[in-house]
Amino acid sequence: MTAPDPPGPPPSPSPSHPSTSIPPARGFALTLELIPDGTVTSAKGFIAGAVAAGIKDPASDRLDLGLLAADRPCTAVGMFTQSTVQGAPVVVSRRHLAGRRARGLIVNSGCANVCTGMQGIADAEEMAALAAARLGCPATEVVVASTGVIGRLLPMERIRAALPRIQLSPEGGMALAHAIMTTDTRPKHIAARFAVEGVTYTVGGIAKGAGMIHPDMATMFGFLTTDAPVPPEHLDDLLRSAVRDTFNMISVDHDTSTSDTVTLFASGAAGGPPLTPAHPAWAPLAQAVLAVCRHLAREIARDGEGATKLIEVRITGAASEEEARRAARTVSASPLVKAAVYGNDPNWGRIMMAVGRSGARVDLERVKVMIGDVVLYADGAPLPLDEERTRAALRGPEVVLAADLGVGSASAVAWGCDLTEEYVKINAEYTT
Amino acid sequence: MTAPDPPGPPPSPSPSHPSTSIPPARGFALTLELIPDGTVTSAKGFIAGAVAAGIKDPASDRLDLGLLAADRPCTAVGMFTQSTVQGAPVVVSRRHLAGRRARGLIVNSGCANVCTGMQGIADAEEMAALAAARLGCPATEVVVASTGVIGRLLPMERIRAALPRIQLSPEGGMALAHAIMTTDTRPKHIAARFAVEGVTYTVGGIAKGAGMIHPDMATMFGFLTTDAPVPPEHLDDLLRSAVRDTFNMISVDHDTSTSDTVTLFASGAAGGPPLTPAHPAWAPLAQAVLAVCRHLAREIARDGEGATKLIEVRITGAASEEEARRAARTVSASPLVKAAVYGNDPNWGRIMMAVGRSGARVDLERVKVMIGDVVLYADGAPLPLDEERTRAALRGPEVVLAADLGVGSASAVAWGCDLTEEYVKINAEYTT
The missing domain is CATH 3.10.20.340 (ArgJ beta chain, C-terminal domain)
Structure with missing residues (x-):
């Protein structure tokens, strides 16, 4: 059924991946530094981790349950599938992100929790509650995402048992990138960094794709973070504009998933005043979000199921x-x-x-x-x-x-x- | 490249294909007789034929150029691809059918004559003129259709040389069904017959499909004939209604062809007064057209490229x-x-x-x-x-x-x- 996936903990970042620069865009003088080994924990204030909970296969040591956490409440926005058939995690996460505020994300692969009725909603809510208890925040500040087969109930007892084993760390983003994979042959991750007026800002992200990829207003999974302080309405603009030109412009097989979820958390840990379109760091921030989304989108298309090109x-x-x-x-x-x-x-x-x-x-x-x-x-x-x-x-x-x-x-x-x-x-x- | 195609003249209709009946539809008492070996020449007044012109392959004896002719002027209607990129034959045939009157049809496979510029239009017009000279009618009373590779000019010298070799006969519909095949593995054909008030009416058709099948207001090739006398505006309603529920409801690969063409010719050779919705034969006629289109549509889907089911x-x-x-x-x-x-x-x-x-x-x-x-x-x-x-x-x-x-x-x-x-x-x- 699935393409190969490295078992157990992912390999550590290769030192042969140097940072690369891309030239300044028009309108502002800036060097945006791309970090190939970067992930969703490259931005300050974020930790993550993952375990093999046995959701994909009880006998396997493939990572399939992960957590992302911020060390403080974040402004947070999301975009979701436009399908009229939506997974329980999408229903729950839409509700939780209504206040544009989040502290963490719990995600699993191996079962999408879609077409699972009221039990599916209860399971997605319990996942959020379990993660919230671990992170010490209200359940409504946790985003839930699930990917995998449609029409099966989650093995909740395995999730309850495995969650306490997740070790959270600033290096855990790569484990999380592995834990969201299904038929992906490799993890998808990147970060971008730039400095304006003495403050260094970072945008990082991970994604998964492979099949059922033809996003409509949102996409597969794309989880992004930044340490820039961004008010909620501006964060939403930033994400929508980037998704329009990146995740929404890819297709593997013309089928749109019931579980498409993209989120962007802004911790503010970089410091400085709130970033709005009037701030000199706004344009570079938009360019960094776009660059991260474009890289992840291209990686999803490149790693489409069975693809060679x-x-x-x-x-x-x-x-x-x-x-x-x-x-x-x-x-x-x-x-x-x-x-x-x-x-x-x-x-x-x-x-x-x-x-x-x-x-x-x-x-x-x-x-x-x-x-x-x-x-x-x-x-x-x-x-x-x-x-x-x-x-x-x-x-x-x-x-x-x-x-x-x-x-x-x-x-x-x-x-x-x-x-x-x-x-x-x-x-x-x-x-x- | 292509699936197998019987070389040379097609096999004669198998005697093991008995006629079958379908039960009367609601609202009228009628037995519609389906003729599995029926074709576009089953209706009275139509003759057809085909030759191997070397368009598919100069060295092959596969049929690839065919003619359909009526023994009198017919009312005739057509539906064509809604693509914004349309083949030269579509452009020419739309114009020729504007008067809802036709005498014949010339069709080839092996080259679609699409994206061929002004030369392509000139070639399609010459095909109509050559057929018209053969049939003794104005060129504007000939429909032109071409299927095959996009972006190549037609080998007109081969068409000019081959056309006089086509032998037209009331049994020629099966040869025509073979001549329009590309990656189809078998010809698609059927006819339906019914009698009302002592007059026997027949509707027959042939089609081709296989790939680039996701019709939008029309379809691949579907050529239909009837010997019922039908005024042009009613003939148009009849075709549109049947296409909506049949050819427009099939898909092989979600790609819409640049050459989609469906036509319906009514010769009136069955005799009797013009059929309009007030006539007792109208409902059975509509049912016969629908049955022929549904059979051909299902055969196209069943014979989709590489399909097993x-x-x-x-x-x-x-x-x-x-x-x-x-x-x-x-x-x-x-x-x-x-x-x-x-x-x-x-x-x-x-x-x-x-x-x-x-x-x-x-x-x-x-x-x-x-x-x-x-x-x-x-x-x-x-x-x-x-x-x-x-x-x-x-x-x-x-x-x-x-x-x-x-x-x-x-x-x-x-x-x-x-x-x-x-x-x-x-x-x-x-x-x-």
């Missing part, structure tokens, strides 16, 4: 931003495009098929279609196919498909992965 | 007909549902996931989910899983998935197929 779709020349997004997502989600990329097949007509299906307006006399840097259609006609060059552009681990629709100036980028026999194998026998 | 999704208890249709289509198109059916995996949570993603309203306290006749979720909670019985319900060549959403009285049925490794293999190397 990350696909980046760039749409330009669209009539509106909405049409650009729709076209980019439709191309990145098309099973025929994805299968062609898997086979290194220069079947660019499928890109145009998917653009057409999206409903985005096009001017066929001005459209330009590219695979990598090879132009395949322009000026109203197909170009002679340089098959070897096009196949070469399809062969790498990251493939760029681009289309200029020729009708306007709006653009969007979306990410997906190729479709392989392995995806079918993984999903033909998932529950058994 | 037909999936029928029945949604009841929806808040509106639109939501019922949306839920049924989303379940039937979900890659995760399709992969689970392939693996006989009783993962019914994915049915609920897909219903939720569709946006259809549900009452989770009243929802009922079934695989075959096994109830898996009811009264707000999952039932203990009878795994062996559920797997048995998944094992046959036709699998029924059903959900009552518990909020209203609207219902809909959709069809799809399972997702197999073979789908990926076929589509990873389609053009080469």
Whole structure:
């Protein structure tokens, strides 16, 4: 059923992962430092940990129950699946985050607690209460998230027994990143750091994806933290804007999960006055949140079930931003495009098929279609196919498909992965 | 690249296919006789034929160019893809059918003539002109349809050379059904016959599908004929209503073709006065058109690329007909549902996931989910899983998935197929 997962405690961060810098964005002079080994505990004030509770498999030592805690009450916001069928943890967490205040997060993999009726709600509430007792806060300040099979009750006795064994530490974010994995082949994590006026701010995050990935207003799991002090309404804007351009622009299989949950906690432990759009640290903070979300989103697409390649779709020349997004997502989600990329097949007509299906307006006399840097259609006609060059552009681990629709100036980028026999194998026998 | 296709002339109709009857529908006493070996030439007044023109492969003797002709001018209507990227034949055929009058149809497989610029339009117009010269009618009375790879010009010299070799006959419908196949593994054809007030009416049709199947207002190829005399506006109603409940309710891979074309020609050769909704033969005629379209639609889903099973999704208890249709289509198109059916995996949570993603309203306290006749979720909670019985319900060549959403009285049925490794293999190397 599942892809390999390192047993027991995760490996410690590799010293061969140096920090990298990305150049300053327009409008402010800043070096945003990306921390590849960073996680949700890289920001000051957060600790985490995880254990093997036997939810995935009673006999396994795979991590499947984790806790994230802040050393003080945080402002906190969340975005959740737009599905009309929502898991019990989503119902409970929406309610708990209504006050935009949280102290911790309890999460498990191996069972999604969805379509489980009133017992499922009671179980999600008990998970929050157990975590709250451990953290010394009201249950309403705990977010609950569960991922895995739909339609099964949680093994609550195992969760009750395992929770006290979780060891919380500032290094525990990596264990938490492992504990949320299902068919993911590797953990997804990153942090970004910058300094403004002598204060150093950090944004960190972890995520899980792999299958049932086609987010609609939210996504799979993405848990983010920052030590910046941010008032709740501004924190919400920050998260919504980043999710729109990152998690909401990925697709593995066009199926939307019942459990999609993204949260952002702000502890304020970095110190200094509250950050609002007027503060000089606001723009870099927004850029850091965007960079963390984009990295995690791309990692989810790259690690899609059975995938061998990350696909980046760039749409330009669209009539509106909405049409650009729709076209980019439709191309990145098309099973025929994805299968062609898997086979290194220069079947660019499928890109145009998917653009057409999206409903985005096009001017066929001005459209330009590219695979990598090879132009395949322009000026109203197909170009002679340089098959070897096009196949070469399809062969790498990251493939760029681009289309200029020729009708306007709006653009969007979306990410997906190729479709392989392995995806079918993984999903033909998932529950058994 | 392609699935097997019988070379050369198709086998003659098997005598082991007896005619079957279906019981009279409510509101009129009638026996509708289904003719399994029937085709588009079963209705009086139509002849057809096909040749191997070398469009699919110059060295092959696979049929790939065909003609359908009526012995008199017909009323004729068509429905076409809603994609914003439409093939040249779609552009030309829309124009030719504006007058709701046609004499014939020319169709090829192996090249879709899409994204081919002004040359593509000129080629589609020349195909119509060549066929019109052969049939002795204006070019505007010929429908043109092409299917196959997108983004390549038609080999017009081969079409010009092959067209005179087509032999037209009242038995030629089966050759035409073969000539429109691409990755289809078998031809799709049927006819239905009934008598009212001493006049016998016939409706026949052929179709092709296999991949890029998720029709939106029309479908892949479906060519229908009847010898009933029907005025144009009523013929249009008849086709739209049947397509809504049949071709528009199937999905193979969620991708919509640039070339979708369904046409219905009415020759009037059966005789009698014009059929309108006031005529006693109107209701049986509508039922016959629906039966022919439903058979062809189901055959397309059953023969989806790589498929081993037909999936029928029945949604009841929806808040509106639109939501019922949306839920049924989303379940039937979900890659995760399709992969689970392939693996006989009783993962019914994915049915609920897909219903939720569709946006259809549900009452989770009243929802009922079934695989075959096994109830898996009811009264707000999952039932203990009878795994062996559920797997048995998944094992046959036709699998029924059903959900009552518990909020209203609207219902809909959709069809799809399972997702197999073979789908990926076929589509990873389609053009080469």
